[in-house]
Amino acid sequence: MQVKDIMREPVTIDKSERLGHALDLMEKNDLRRLLVTNKDKMGGIITMRQIARVLGTRKSLGMPASSLHVASATMDSVIKVLPDMDVQDAMVLLQKTGVLVAMDGEKVLGWVRPREILAAINVSGMASEAMRFPLTSNPNDRLVHARRMMLDRGVGRLPVVEAGRLVGIISERDVAKSLRAFRDLNDTASKQYARIYNILVSDVMTHDVKYVYADTPLDEVKKIILTENRGGLPVLSRREEVVGMITRRSILDYLVRNG
Numbered sequence: 001m002q003v004k005d006i007m008r009e010p011v012t013i014d015k016s017e018r019l020g021h022a023l024d025l026m027e028k029n030d031l032r033r034l035l036v037t038n039k040d041k042m043g044g045i046i047t048m049r050q051i052a053r054v055l056g057t058r059k060s061l062g063m064p065a066s067s068l069h070v071a072s073a074t075m076d077s078v079i080k081v082l083p084d085m086d087v088q089d090a091m092v093l094l095q096k097t098g099v100l101v102a103m104d105g106e107k108v109l110g111w112v113r114p115r116e117i118l119a120a121i122n123v124s125g126m127a128s129e130a131m132r133f134p135l136t137s138n139p140n141d142r143l144v145h146a147r148r149m150m151l152d153r154g155v156g157r158l159p160v161v162e163a164g165r166l167v168g169i170i171s172e173r174d175v176a177k178s179l180r181a182f183r184d185l186n187d188t189a190s191k192q193y194a195r196i197y198n199i200l201v202s203d204v205m206t207h208d209v210k211y212v213y214a215d216t217p218l219d220e221v222k223k224i225i226l227t228e229n230r231g232g233l234p235v236l237s238r239r240e241e242v243v244g245m246i247t248r249r250s251i252l253d254y255l256v257r258n259g
Contacts (some may be wrong), residue, residue: 003090004083006120007102007110010035015071022046022070023180027076030229032156032173033099035111036074042108044074045099048172049156055179056147056196083109091256092119098249101207101255113250115229118222121255128214130254131235131244132209136161139202146201149174159234159242160205166234166242168205178204211236213241218254221246 012035013022022034023244026048033047050073079093083102090100101111137146137158145159150172160168182195211234212221224230227249232247 001087001120002083003081003085003087003102003112004098004109006087006116007083007112008116010101010108012037013046013070014038014136015069015074017070018066019051019070019073019150020066020180022073023176026173033113035101035108036070041106042078042101042103043078045078046070046074047098048176049151051145052077052172052176052179053086053151055176056144081112087117087120090103091121091252094252095249095256104255114252115226117252117255118248119226123222123251125218125254125258126214127212127216127218127235127246128193128244129220130211130218131214131246132249133197134159134234134242134245134248136242137201137205139167139200139205141201142197143170143178143199143201143204144197145174146170150175156231156247157218157245159209159245160201161242164241166211166240168202168207168208169234170201171208171231174204174206209234213245218251222251225251226251239256 011025011029011031013025015036015038025034033045036043036046054073079100080103081096081100093100094114100112134157135149135153135155137160139162141159157169157171159166160170178199198251210230213236232245234242235244235246237243
């Protein structure tokens with residue numbers, strides 16, 4: 001199986017567009033990244049994580065998301081591959097990045113994300129074998145602290161735990177949408193900072209959390225992730241304690257380790 005057999009057409013945005021438009025496109029297409037173009041040529045990738053990073057920086061305080069350009073959150077480091085690359089080789093490369101872009105010269109043919117890999121590959125085992133150690137948040141934590149943990153540790157979501165029990169989940173998307181909403185109030189920089197600093201995780205987290213158990217078969221986990229387009233799921237023990245997080249990337253890492 002080759003990259004051309006599983007690649008999909010990417011959703012693109014020009015680097016001159018506004019961050020608000022990028023968020024709207026991601027929301028419309030249920031995506032966490034977009035391919036950035038520059039005069040119809042590939043210019044990089046913009047991700048929900050990068051938007052959350054930019055919207056949370058002090059130097060851009062006082063500026064609404066509608067005034068910030070896509071270029072301010074674009075990453076230039078994109079791994080380009082040939083369409084006839086073997087999928088097994090693509091899996092190894094994907095451990096270093098969130099997307100591979102298949103190209104023919106300067107022409108973009110498609111992209112491959114962990115989602116495309118999972119849809120094409122059979123998995124076996126249990127959730128406990130592919131989960132990662134869970135970084136967690138508390139409902140009373142400040143949003144800025146949860147954001148910093150996500151950025152520092154390179155994770156897209158945090159289970160929210162209170163008194164040892166799962167009560168919610170917060171994602172990069174929740175962070176970016178919340179920061180955008182407060183920025184669009186057009187307050188002064190100092191007022192924006194005060195408002196944003198006082199947002200709690202409980203204010204923006206998702207309460208109705210989908211989760212799996214440590215002994216849930218991986219093929220069942222994969223089905224949930226693909227059919228419901230979930231980036232990751234908390235993993236619970238049978239005592240209802242959070243023992244891990246399983247994501248598309250962690251399953252990919254598991255497949256490479258056991259390939």
